[in-house]
Amino acid sequence: GQNIDQPTEMTATEGAIVQINCTYQTSGFNGLFWYQQHAGEAPTFLSYNVLDGLEEKGRFSSFLSRSKGYSYLLLKELQMKDSASYLCAVRGLTTDSWGKFQFGAGTQVVVTP
Amino acid sequence: GAVVSQHPSWVICKSGTSVKIECRSLDFQATTMFWYRQFPKQSLMLMATSNEGSKATYEQGVEKDKFLINHASLTLSTLTVTSAHPEDSSFYICSARDYKLAGVGNEQFFGPGTRLTVL
Numbered sequence: 001g002q003n004i005d006q007p008t009e010m011t012a013t014e015g016a017i018v019q020i021n022c023t024y025q026t027s028g029f030n031g032l033f034w035y036q037q038h039a040g041e042a043p044t045f046l047s048y049n050v051l052d053g054l055e056e057k058g059r060f061s062s063f064l065s066r067s068k069g070y071s072y073l074l075l076k077e078l079q080m081k082d083s084a085s086y087l088c089a090v091r092g093l094t095t096d097s098w099g100k101f102q103f104g105a106g107t108q109v110v111v112t113p
Numbered sequence: 114g115a116v117v118s119q120h121p122s123w124v125i126c127k128s129g130t131s132v133k134i135e136c137r138s139l140d141f142q143a144t145t146m147f148w149y150r151q152f153p154k155q156s157l158m159l160m161a162t163s164n165e166g167s168k169a170t171y172e173q174g175v176e177k178d179k180f181l182i183n184h185a186s187l188t189l190s191t192l193t194v195t196s197a198h199p200e201d202s203s204f205y206i207c208s209a210r211d212y213k214l215a216g217v218g219n220e221q222f223f224g225p226g227t228r229l230t231v232l
Contacts, residue, residue, distance in 0.1 A: 033219070042206050042223040043157070087156060099145055099210055101221065103156040 004104035006088050011110045012078055020073045020107045022088035031091040034062050034073045037106065038084045046086075047073065075109070083111045115141050117209045119224035126197055127232055133193045134227045136207030142187040143209035147221070148180075151204040163190040197231040204228050 003025045012018040024032070031050045035043035049055055049064035049071060061074040075082055088104040116139040126132050136146055144165045149157040161171045161182055169182035181193040190209075194201055206226040214220035 040204070040226075040228070042226045044223075045219050048219060099221070100147065100159060100162065101157075101208075102159065105156045 004088055004090060004102060006086075006104040006107045008105070009108040009110065011112060013112050014078055014080060016078050018075045018078060018109060020075070020086050020088075020109070022071045022073070022104055024069050024071070024088070024090050024104075026069070026090050026092075026102075028092050029066065029090060032062075032064055032071045033089045033091060033101065034060075034071075035087040035089060036082075036084050037087055043087055078111050080111050080113070083109060085109075115139075115209075115211055115222040117207065117222045117224040119205075119207055119227050121227060122225065123228040123230070125230045125232065128198055129196055131193055131195045132197055132229060133191055134205055134207075134229075136190045136192070136209065136224050138188045138209040138211075138222070141209070141211045141213070143190075144187060144212050145210040146184060146190040147208045147210070148182065148190075148192050149206045149208070151206060151226075157206060160192075194229065197229070199231045202229055202231045 006022045031048050033048040034046040036046050037043040046060050047062035049062055054063045059076045064071045085106040085108050087106045089101045092100040118137045120135045146163040148160045150160050151157045159172050160175045161169045163169045163182045163184040165184045165187050171177045179195055184190040204226050207224045208221045210221050
């Protein structure tokens, strides 16, 4: 199985940078994904990593270290609309978990003026 | 990008009745769809994996006789909550896997969710 941990809530000011950490323990790993979810809506894909290193997509970047079971999502130039829950999800690899996602509890980011 | 729809968006029903939720992939074929449940301020919990043409596989603790899943075509999966009770009230979200994108990266696309309220 997979244990996925991320902080419950983070607060930052508009224009700042926030880093959301995610640690995981898994028996089979086939990628780590980050999603954004606004209240009452479905998650939207932000970024993913399969190999170690940094992936940059505009204001969002994600980093992965497989040996450490660690990832982070970096949000730069924060905007008010970035206030949302950010979900870390691990995709399974084993026969009975292929394609399955296990989600962390989510980190609620609050952006203040 | 790939689009997944869910119907209905929200539903209110009486305790003891059954509710069917549809998940459709609109512009791609999905041999596999996933059903999640999300309680307020909690994360998505995978309920079951729906495979076209075969029986769904359920996660531990999910009652297969209560949550009936049918994946009759490559673009449609349905979840039926049978004999619903207030504790079944939740946000149900499906995702569909585009097998053509397997191994590429973002291959799963989420529906907009269905909010179920059981009175």
